[in-house]
Structure formats: structure tokens, C-alpha cells
Amino acid sequence: MSNENSQNKKFDLKELPGKAMHKIKTFNWKEWAKDNIFTLVAMGGFVLLLIVFSFLPQVMRGPNVTFWRAAVLQRYIEQVTVYLILALGACFVYLMGSMDISVGYQVAVFATIFIAIVNAIGTAGAIPLALIVIVVLGLVCAVFNAFVGAYVKLPTVMSSVILMQLFSGLTTYLYGDSGYSARAIVVSLNILNETWVRVIVLVALIAIAYYLTNYTVVGKRAKAIGSNKLAAQQAGADLLKTRVLCYGIFALFLCVASVFAIARKDSFGEADSVSYQMDIMIMLLMGGMPLSGGYKGRVLNTVVGTLTYVVLNLGLSLCGVSAEYVFFVRALIFVIIVCLTCRKPGLLLPR
């Protein structure tokens, strides 16, 4: 919608017929709100949670337990980092109406290989090499995902199922062989644990993802494929190329997330990322991202969803909610958000 507006602004308004000029001149709030209702609801949910957690922990746990403290915000950013990077990458896949459920296992393998290479060489100089290796591996996976979708005619989620099995086996092999459930890294990546570094990286990645989805051919085509694959293809969108590029971008984000995941603890364990795929799916849904992809999907959905998911976990802990009820409360909030943001099939395609 914003693209259409920006394109329209290039015309000389005086040259337009009266009705069209009126349409552009008067900003229609109703129309805008209708178009952005899911994002607005998701953002509203996030703001509501922030308001609730601003006072509820104090009520439940005493005056010292507040949300708006430097320590809490620091941990919040720490816990958001890996999730948000992964979700931003996954956004490109979801925009096409595809899904990837191998995220956690891919992160596990990339992180383990990264650690193995760095530990084998033993110096910080090994980091670029390790990064290149996992990026290449990620791009190979991207090409595989794209080809399976395009040529084998399987739903793209199936290629990620294959990758999930493959990487699950690899993870078991890598850890089972060593006899350890986690591997530590000998070169510290502590610089990545600085809050300012995390914030800069996150802002930069959000900006990159925003730019790519809104101002590049790959982003526009990904949305077009998600909206209507056939129409996109007939309009000249190269499905295979778009898929390779989207999965490629996803792989790059995944590699960055893997490095941040290692940096957080200076180690990586076999089971550390098993829940990522589900977490990311939930985050995107919470942010109002349509699972069918298309023009309604935005980077903003990803950001809001991730921030909401993490704030929910953090806030419930601050309130001292017991283990038995955490899942219940989380599920309840999730159901409410999904109910509010669910779409009718008829509204999936852009009008």
C-alpha cells in the first residue's frame, strides 16, 4: 500500500481527474486502518503487554521488581537478538507463503561447525574462515530448498523437512561422536554480547530486511509469489531465482544468528536450538504475519512478533508465574492474538 502511494506521488496531481485527485489528497484513515488492522492489533498487543508488565510485577512481587530497569532491558535485548535475526531471515521465506522447519537444526549444525573450525585453528583469525564455511553451507541449503520447491513440485515445507532430518542426524553425529552435549569455543566472541553491538546489529538487519522486502525486486517478487504464485509467474517473476534469493537471504541471517547464539554462552549445545522453528512460527503469527505470505506480510510483523514473544516470557517470569501456568498464560495470549489477527481466505489476495 505504501509503495502504491509513493508511486502515485510521482504524478502531477493537477493532471489527475477530480475523483482520483480527491482520493489521493484526502488520506482515508478508515481504509488505512482496514489495510493494516492485523499489524495494528499485533502492535496494540505488544503495547498492552508493556503497559501490563510495567506495573504487574511490582504488584505481584514487590516494589523492587520492575520492568523498566537497565538490567531487565539489557537481558531483554540479549534474549531478543538471536530470535529477531532468525525471524527477519524467515520473513523472506514466509512472504513467499513457504515455511522452514529446519531452522533449529541448521543453527545447531552451523554453530557446531563454526566452533569446530575456530577451535581447530585456535585464533580469532579463524572466525572469517568459519563464517565463510557456514555461509557456503547455508547457501547450499538455500539452493536445495529452492530447487525442491521448483522442480520436484513438492510443497516447500517438505524440503525443509528433509533438511531437518538431515541436520538432526548430523547434530546427533557431531555431538554423539564427541560424547559431549555441548561444545565451548576457545576464542571469546564477547564483543557481540555488548548491548550496543546487539542494538546496532539488530537495527542494521531490520533496515536491510525492510529495504530488501520493500524496495528490491526480490522482496516485491517474494510478496507477489505469496499473494498469487501463478499470477506472479505470468507477470514475469522468475520463481526459482526468487526462491533461491529468498532462501539465500534467510541462510545469511541464519549464519549471523548462529554466531550470536554461540557468543551468548561461549558454547553451543546439541539441544540449544531445537525449539527455534516453532518459536519463530509463533513469533511471526503473533506479529500478524500471514502464513500464506503475500503483500500483507511486513518486516514490522516480524519485529513486533519477536518483541512480543520475548516480552511475554520475561514479563511472566517477573510476575513470578509458576511453571504450571506459564504455558497456559502464554497459550491463552497466543490464541487471543491469533484470533484477532486471523484472516478470512477471501482476504488473502490483494484487492
Next chain:
Amino acid sequence: MKTKFLKRALCTTLACATVAGLGVGLTACQPSDSETVRIVVGVQQTTGNNYNSMCNLLDALKDELNFEYTTTLVDRNADAALSTYQNQLLGGAQGIITMVDVDAATTRKIIEDCEANNAYYAGYMTDFANTFANTDSAQAENVEYILNSDAMLGAVTDGDIVRDGGTRGEFLFDAVVKTDARVVTLCRAPLYAYPVAATAIDRFKELVEEYNAANEDDFTIVESVGAADDGALEVGFSMQNVPDATVQDWKAKGVEAVIAVNSLGKKILTNVQTSAPEIGIYQIGWDDNIISAFPQYIKTLCQTPAETIIYPLIRVLNAVRGNSYADEPADVEDTLISGQYIYITSEEELEKARTSCMNFAEGNPVSASLISVEEIKSLLAGEEGASFKKLVDTISSWTSENVLK
């Protein structure tokens, strides 16, 4: 005159304010016994007799010992565990009692967070000693950090490990040697999770060799398809049940008993029960789902009394309140103590356990506890006669022999 008086008044006020401020500050730093201590217990599941027993005991103790507790779910996902504990510390937790021993690097991060929040970390039914001993060289620095941190208060293990699994191997051998079963196969949990399983298997094999050398009815150890180098089939966490094909293979090879080390009863039971009911399962562990199969299919049960929670609890309460024993160990390693398994091999023993230990009693009431609330209170530092040795001795006294008498 007036100025002098004002100066004096100002000085006196300032002095009083300083003293009061220092007092308040010191009080804030050093919580008194009257302050409620906030504890979080990281558990792997919120069901089962062990969890219920632990909660019942903590509920009975919280008013007497002036603490409040919440349970939080933690699993092998160390990244999630770190986030969970971080959030709990931000929520005001002063002590973490964990049932999950994650890798040394993650433990170090949790301990660093504890230090930053003036909180403490202790383990319940966790085997830190083995976890730290079985790490790659890259973890050495982390282990050293943990073992030198004041925030680390030690742990009590699940079962009588005494830092090796020999006793488990001996128990399984003693149980099977009493029967006619002589063709056996070995199973164990993954070694990264239960390093003691290796020692248990080794000890069992040693005893078999000794027995075979002295007796005519030799034991035969049958190796399962896909067995590890030590001859035992590794039953991973992801394996829901031991496959039927494996059980059929055991059946074809004439296996009479499965020797399974570490909580594998449930994983082996289903297909053995349906396909090869003649095979006895001798296992280390307890699960609510296998009790109905005892003693027909499951021949042995083991469980650590939930009452051992008092070890990390007392350690945390002492530390938060700034109390310590006269014989407080200087070395963190000495605070990593061993619990005791209650080994059960017959229905009679199970009946006895039901009357003397919370885990086994119907409804897990505190009235069946191995220790009374008053006795627990008397173990706190500062109480008359309380000492670290007494605390450890109390835990050590809960042996099968004492509990089942």
C-alpha cells in the same frame, strides 16, 4: 551561639543519617532471618511423584523457614535455561535450585548472573561433578570459574553415584544373579547425559566375568544390533521406545534379561511387554508409568528420596542470610555430594517404602517424609549443633537399608 548549635545539630543529624543509612544498607545487603527468601526451582517436569513430593515438602517448610518458591520448567536446551534463570533472577530470585545441569559454559553464565544479582546457585538431583569432569578442554576455564565462585553452593546427585556408577552395576548384577536368567543384553542412556552409565556397565561386566570364572552356569552377554563400543545399546532421548525389531532380535537370540542403566524402563517396557513378555527388565530408575509393570516385567525400581531437596534449600537459605557452618567446606568440590538410591526389588520392599518415604507414599504426604520439619530447621546454620557434616550425614543416612527396614 546559635550558629554553633546549628552546626552541632547539623553534624549530629548527618552522623545519625550516616549511621542509619549504613544500617539500612547493611541490612539490605545482608537479609535477616525475618526476610522471606525467594527461591526458584528449575524442574524438568511438573508431574510425577518426585515433583509432587518435593512441592509438598517445600510447601510444608516455606512458612517455618521463611522462604517462598516458584518452579520453572527447564530442559536440556541450555539457551532456554539461561534465559529462564536470567528472567527469574530479574524477578527477584535470591537462590536457584536446578534439576538440570547444563554444560559448564552455560553454568558459568548463570553463575555470573547470580553473582551480579547477589543470588546463589545449587543443584538438586544433578551431577555437576561428572558434568564438569566430562567436558572438552575448552570448558576447563569455565569449570575453574564455577568451582571458585561464591555463588556456587554445590549439589546433591540423583542416586548414590559417589562420582562413579559402580554401585548401580553391582545392584543390577545382584538382582539378576538371584534369578535363573543367564542370557542378558545391555542398554544404557547416552554417556554425555549420564557418564556414570559407562562405569555401571563396566562394573556389571566385571562382576559377570568374576561370576563366570567361579561358577558353571555362565552368564552370556548378547550384543544388540547397533550396540556401542562398550557392547551396550545406547537408548537416546529421542527414541520413544526401543524398536520392536530390537526386541524381536533379543527374543531370537534367547535373551532372558535386559540390563538397562539410567531411566530406561519406560523406553524398553512397551515392546518387551507386548512382544517378549518372558524377558525381564532390570533397570535403574523410576517412572510412574512403569509401576504397574512391577514386578512382572520391570524387576527393579530405584529412586532418590525427594527429601534430598533440603540440601540445596538449606545451602541457599544459609547463603542468602549470610550464615555459614563452622565446618563450611572451603572447596566448592566438597559441596558436590552424593544422594542415595532406594533400591526396590520386591513388592514387600515397595510396600515398606510407601510408609517411610514421600516419593513412594500414596499422595506423597509430608507425614511420610524421612525427616520432620523440626529436624530440617535444626540443620540450618546458626541452629544449635548444626554443621555441614550433620547435613551431609543426614542425606547419606537415607539408604535402602535404613528406609526399607
